[in-house]
Amino acid sequence: MTTQTLTTRGRTDRSGATRATRRAEQARARARQRDLVLGGGRGPRVAAVTILVVLASLWLLPMLWGLITSFKAEQDAVALPLTLLPESGFTLDQYRGLFAAGNVQQWMFNSLLVAVLVTVSTLAVAAPAAFAMSRMDFRGRSALMILTIAAIVVPPQLLIVPLFQQMVSLNLVDTYAAVILPQLVMPIIVFILKRFFDAVPRELDEAARIDGASYWRLFTTVILPLSRPILAAAAIFVFISAWNNYLWPFIITTDPALMTLPVGIPNILDSYGTFYAAQLASSMVAAAPMIVVFVLFQRHIVRSVATTGITGQ
Amino acid sequence: MTTPTETTGRVPAPDTVPVPKAAPSSRPRLWRRVTDAPLSFLMPFLLVYALFLIWPLLSGLWMSFTDVSLNGAGGAFVGAANYAEALGDPMVWRTLGNTFLFTVVTTVPLVAVALAMAVLVHTGMPGQWLWRLSFFMPFLLPVATVALVWNFLYIEDFGLFNQALRAFGMEGLGWLTDDDVALWSVALTTVWWTVGFNFLLYLAALQSIPDHLYEAAALDGAGAWARLRHITVPQLRNITVVVVLLQILASLKIFDQIYLMTGGGPGDSSRSLLLYIYDMGFTGYRFGYSAAVSYLFLAIVLLVAVVQLWLTTRRKA
Numbered sequence: 334m335t336t337q338t339l340t341t342r343g344r345t346d347r348s349g350a351t352r353a354t355r356r357a358e359q360a361r362a363r364a365r366q367r368d369l370v371l372g373g374g375r376g377p378r379v380a381a382v383t384i385l386v387v388l389a390s391l392w393l394l395p396m397l398w399g400l401i402t403s404f405k406a407e408q409d410a411v412a413l414p415l416t417l418l419p420e421s422g423f424t425l426d427q428y429r430g431l432f433a434a435g436n437v438q439q440w441m442f443n444s445l446l447v448a449v450l451v452t453v454s455t456l457a458v459a460a461p462a463a464f465a466m467s468r469m470d471f472r473g474r475s476a477l478m479i480l481t482i483a484a485i486v487v488p489p490q491l492l493i494v495p496l497f498q499q500m501v502s503l504n505l506v507d508t509y510a511a512v513i514l515p516q517l518v519m520p521i522i523v524f525i526l527k528r529f530f531d532a533v534p535r536e537l538d539e540a541a542r543i544d545g546a547s548y549w550r551l552f553t554t555v556i557l558p559l560s561r562p563i564l565a566a567a568a569i570f571v572f573i574s575a576w577n578n579y580l581w582p583f584i585i586t587t588d589p590a591l592m593t594l595p596v597g598i599p600n601i602l603d604s605y606g607t608f609y610a611a612q613l614a615s616s617m618v619a620a621a622p623m624i625v626v627f628v629l630f631q632r633h634i635v636r637s638v639a640t641t642g643i644t645g646q
Numbered sequence: 647m648t649t650p651t652e653t654t655g656r657v658p659a660p661d662t663v664p665v666p667k668a669a670p671s672s673r674p675r676l677w678r679r680v681t682d683a684p685l686s687f688l689m690p691f692l693l694v695y696a697l698f699l700i701w702p703l704l705s706g707l708w709m710s711f712t713d714v715s716l717n718g719a720g721g722a723f724v725g726a727a728n729y730a731e732a733l734g735d736p737m738v739w740r741t742l743g744n745t746f747l748f749t750v751v752t753t754v755p756l757v758a759v760a761l762a763m764a765v766l767v768h769t770g771m772p773g774q775w776l777w778r779l780s781f782f783m784p785f786l787l788p789v790a791t792v793a794l795v796w797n798f799l800y801i802e803d804f805g806l807f808n809q810a811l812r813a814f815g816m817e818g819l820g821w822l823t824d825d826d827v828a829l830w831s832v833a834l835t836t837v838w839w840t841v842g843f844n845f846l847l848y849l850a851a852l853q854s855i856p857d858h859l860y861e862a863a864a865l866d867g868a869g870a871w872a873r874l875r876h877i878t879v880p881q882l883r884n885i886t887v888v889v890v891l892l893q894i895l896a897s898l899k900i901f902d903q904i905y906l907m908t909g910g911g912p913g914d915s916s917r918s919l920l921l922y923i924y925d926m927g928f929t930g931y932r933f934g935y936s937a938a939v940s941y942l943f944l945a946i947v948l949l950v951a952v953v954q955l956w957l958t959t960r961r962k963a
């Protein structure tokens with residue numbers, strides 16, 4: 334009897350579901366989840382909420398403090414004792430100065446260009462290779478797979494010295510190509526895509542092959558459309574790491590016109606000296622696009638991290 | 647009435663499958679051979695990996711046996727001299743020690759705090775998006791932003807942290823200027839910055855724990871603590887192994903935030919091995935020596951990875 338009420342309670346009539354009933358249903362599901370994990374008592378619930386609120390406040394504090402300070406005049410940013418409300422009021426001066434004087438717009442464009450090109454090219458390189466490793470028979474397939482997995486462990490930071498020399502000899506220092514090309518080596522993406530392709534039923538291949546489709550056709554018309562979720566997850570993962578990549582773009586660019594945002598921002602500060610409010614404004618500008626991306630794609634990002642991380646298993 | 651066919655799929659079943667003969671033969675035969683060849687799928691991958699992974703790995707190995715410098719001068723073969731020097735270089739051992747210390751002091755909280763956050767969020771409290779935003783957002787920030795904001799918080803006289811300490815009647819700390827503290831400050835920043843990644847891994851794993859386990863616990867009258875200890879934590883054992891493994895490999899590679907926050911100082915108290923490798927190459931102009939230290943580091947990382955792999959596969963067996 335009890336099990337029956339449990340299962341029927343969760344379901345409501347689909348046709349009559351308004352937004353209010355759906356929200357009520359979500360709240361019920363949350364309450365059920367809470368009782369499952371915490372055991373329904375009042376004490377554990379209060380304790381859990383308290384710890385959550387404290388942790389979240391601690392985690393929000395640094396960015397909030399930076400954000401608030403970036404709207405202060407310099408003398409208020411370094412005032413003693415600290416006050417939340419600045420004596421001379423909040424101001425947009427730091428941001429105005431940044432966009433008027435710096436190369437911020439150019440760096441933002443560079444970051445976007447590099448991140449988009451790295452994302453598209455990485456997938457264009459990784460997806461066909463993953464397909465071949467998953468679906469085609471050729472000599473050395475397992476050796477190639479082992480090499481790909483071994484490459485995941487190699488820290489990319491270790492290759493910077495020989496890569497830099499390679500770029501010098503190819504005359505590519507201070508070019509977009511030099512920033513982008515080494516970032517296309519992402520064995521983890523090949524591995525993730527291969528694992529996903531492996532899970533697509535073989536019967537689909539056989540049907541297509543009997544119909545006379547080439548492997549290329551099978552790949553583009555059957556496998557790729559089925560893989561949209563994992564491709565989106567991989568794309569987000571690559572985009573974020575390309576946008577935030579610091580070391581390689583920092584080493585290979587000396588021309589301010591070619592720098593990406595994370596490289597340019599600390600660079601500009603030498604000319605600013607120790608004007609903290611201006612520094613914080615520039616760091617907020619560097620962070621803003623990622624915050625927008627997170628708000629827009631929250632669900633995909635969560636899934637992307639979940640899938641890309643768990644592949645370690 | 648299908649006859650069992652071989653798994654190759656080459657055997658046609660003429661009665662059941664209508665074969666559109668016209669479609670494939672209308673294309674040139676050469677095109678067909680290209681679109682069916684494994685090499686046409688692997689070519690871009692092989693090219694990129696050969697040029698930007700294999701070649702730098704090999705040329706770095708060669709460089710490690712020479713005395714080549716940043717401007718291309720030198721380049722004479724010196725045998726194992728660089729390796730011998732590296733093993734006797736106190737800075738290699740010092741920075742390796744710093745790297746290991748950093749790895750230990752970040753891995754523990756980055757696993758434990760992430761687990762706590764995930765379990766708390768998983769309890770289904772309202773405001774899910776707010777918790778996710780608070781805990782995961784920092785992970786998406788560029789390292790330059792993280793370093794600048796935290797450097798501001800760490801300032802000795804008017805920084806927020808020391809102001810808070812003084813408000814509670816404590817002494818202010820030399821967060822980035824005290825030899826004994828600087829590495830720990832960078833570690834604290836790193837925990838704040840990257841804990842969200844592990845948090846999401848745990849959150850995903852928590853969602854796959856079957857409800858009936860908790861329902862059974864409810865029948866047995868188990869409270870919150872018992873459920874956590876006897877259901878949640880044991881169910882998360884596999885993912886914990888993965889998180890620890892990924893975290894150790896990530897922490898060993900510490901570079902960006904140290905470079906931007908302390909530059910390795912004060913003195914060499916927060917210098918990591920990768921920072922030393924970078925300094926040797928790009929400010930010391932000793933590419934050969936830098937490459938040799940790189941290969942010693944790679945050996946350590948591979949060793950750690952192999953040991954972890956061995957431990958995990960043994961546990962499963």
